[in-house]
Amino acid sequence: MKLNVSQYFQGVDEQKEYEFSLDLSHVEIDGNSPFKSPVKIKAIIDSRIRIVTLKLMIECDANLICDRCLGEYEQGYSFTYDATLVSDANSVGFDEETNEEYLLVVDDEIDIEEIVTDIVLLGLPTKMICSEDCKGLCFTCGHNLNESECECEQD
Numbered sequence: 001m002k003l004n005v006s007q008y009f010q011g012v013d014e015q016k017e018y019e020f021s022l023d024l025s026h027v028e029i030d031g032n033s034p035f036k037s038p039v040k041i042k043a044i045i046d047s048r049i050r051i052v053t054l055k056l057m058i059e060c061d062a063n064l065i066c067d068r069c070l071g072e073y074e075q076g077y078s079f080t081y082d083a084t085l086v087s088d089a090n091s092v093g094f095d096e097e098t099n100e101e102y103l104l105v106v107d108d109e110i111d112i113e114e115i116v117t118d119i120v121l122l123g124l125p126t127k128m129i130c131s132e133d134c135k136g137l138c139f140t141c142g143h144n145l146n147e148s149e150c151e152c153e154q155d
């Protein structure tokens, strides 16, 4: 999913809003495909005196597997992303060290899918817990202690 941004570098001041929905159902995390419903993206591109900025607002629902009880749970996430688009790597101000704020435009295009996939995957927690008080599984018999207590509990 690529967006051609060449018009914004022509020196005409304008602001445009786009809406996308992105199917990330093929993305797997630890063998699980969390994104059953499409990710919603709102993108605002703003061009002022040839300074072009991109703002993304991303909303998604993820079906995740709890690390503690291995149960599936759904959690909504929203992310925002701001960057200045740079049409030429040599232009003044492009700093590789802080490239999260500068996005290099290649062949007049930015790859919304790639950017959003990175943001969403980096934005998900590394520890996934279905709820603060998830009791997890019994170490002995593997029973899900959120559902009921098991026989092993006495000792």
Ligand SMILES: [Zn+2]
Binding pocket: 066, 067, 068, 069, 070, 071, 129, 130, 131, 134, 135, 136
């Ligand atoms: Zn859990």
Ligand SMILES: [Zn+2]
Binding pocket: 138, 139, 140, 141, 142, 143, 150, 151, 152, 153
């Ligand atoms: Zn048990």
